[in-house]
Amino acid sequence: MAGAERPPSDPALLRERIRDRALALGFDAVGFAPAALGPEAREKLAAFLAAGRHGDMGWMAERSDQRSHPRDLWDEARTIIALGTSYAPHADPRGLLEHPDRGIVSVYARNRDYHDLIKGRLKTLGHWLHHQTKAGVKVFVDTAPVMEKPLAERAGLGWQGKHTNLVSRDHGSWLFLGEIYTTLDLPADEPGRDRCGSCTACQTACPTNAFPAPYQLDARRCISYLTIENKGPIPDDLKPLIGNHIYGCDDCLAACPWNKFARATREPAFLPRAELTAPRLADLAQLDDPGFRQVFSGSPVKRIGRDRFVRNVLVALGNSGDRRLRPAAEALIDDPGDVVRDSARWAMERLTR
Template identity: 55%
Template structure:
């Protein structure tokens, strides 16, 4: 922020670009907005599923000033994470696990927070104003703020869309007590397009601009703590962590560039790992493979559940002996249940034989139901 001839806002944006951010825009943080009411409706309808934290932090999420009463301006930052290949094409590689593009490397929270702190520190030193930094880890609604600041608009899939960067954007925020000149909000450019709604494998959008997280594959594979409901298992395909379909199909992606920053954080071994290799990971190996990755936070049990669902969808009977049968004895009931379903999908004859041996001794009610109820 060295060029004193520029306005404070222009210097801030130049500094953001120097740190690798794709865009930086500003909005008021202390004005009324409708996002709080929309969130309350989302929670009232139960569409947050197991994410109880959304309900318990609802009051603080209603507005930025509910988080910090002195906040006057929001400095909104975007970082491009555009992939170098089409995630939709990778859904056909059924022997491999599909990890959402954003999670194929270092945790984006760490990547962005470091840069946000650098920018916030420079700004605070220059202005003397108080600042607070946020990267999706506190009850602050970044997407509505980003739209208000003009970084893009919330598309029909509820994620941010940019005319310059498509749907591939990490977001971060700096709240400050400083009074800054706001940018114009972006207008909605979705038009009549409904590609993101129509491609959803589980019909997670009850209407445009509305999401029912309970049906969303990202929620089911990352946040949901129990067995994946039977109706969603086949549509999940080989997605073992998240889902990029509604993002990847967005026509505005044609203007997005592959993220140069991605080379710094993406890891080739997490792009399309083999399901057989993932199924063989014990707890120590799981922690090693996913060290520093957001996948690690979900834990081996939840990820192994997803891997076994993907194996059941693979059609590869060769995985029964190596990757399914061993997990019928897993100490985690959720893993055993997923292995039962995978066995039923791949080898119905072996399923009946194993059922006769194992069902009488199974103590978990949900696993017992997997053996006795015809899976879908």
């Protein structure tokens, strides 16, 4: 059996066997990097935090040392295996911007929570690697203090574009990332090389001007932050700029010209559920807590709760310019949720003009 084969003694051959195994498990990109980050990544993180651009995401600062120094997270790690899985959509998600009565849910959240699938595959690969080599392994996907994008860049999966997300020559801006830290000392891949050139498509695509400069993000102005991480009311000056985004935003990702090389995902878990492809705002505004939990069972949307989600829907209603949607906002004027009432009143004012 393959599982009983002895691992090759040559680290380069072992690396290629790991790569082959990862691809067979469904990963689309695999790279290897030393368990360390250079000073540039640490300096960028420090500057981001010092400027307060992380907003209310205090967890980013609390364990910043472990983010900056992978071995502070696990001192036995010698190599990081960076893995990417494509979730490229079949159509440009910006197409829904032309339908203001519909809500836009970020591509990654239109079906099951990707963490479950990716972590399962990481564990399978990690168990196989440990069985083959007896090496120590730890797997991470998004929830640990890991600087995934700089590590993926260092492992050759791509480069951090001007929108600060990873860009791949093969998969565009559509890669879910995960990592395996291992005690194995494996040869590193060539780091990714910046290929953005003079392009500014992602910068100009941002509705809220969340990029103070290329390669810099102010999360406090980012629609993904405002609709997901932000627990309170959305600032009034930013509400009109959010349009009909109700959970996250893909505008800067979708604008990247490198997406022309990405093939639409065939992974069933990443294909959009019909009810989240172009949901009607008026229908979503009627969701109570049990209804919200039922509709978004197993979805990453569920984690923000009904009140914050309906808050987002009401902002989109207010931006629709469609007075026929006014009753949907009026019905929530006295909602028990503070953020819901705030957004309902704002939407009412916008739809009464």
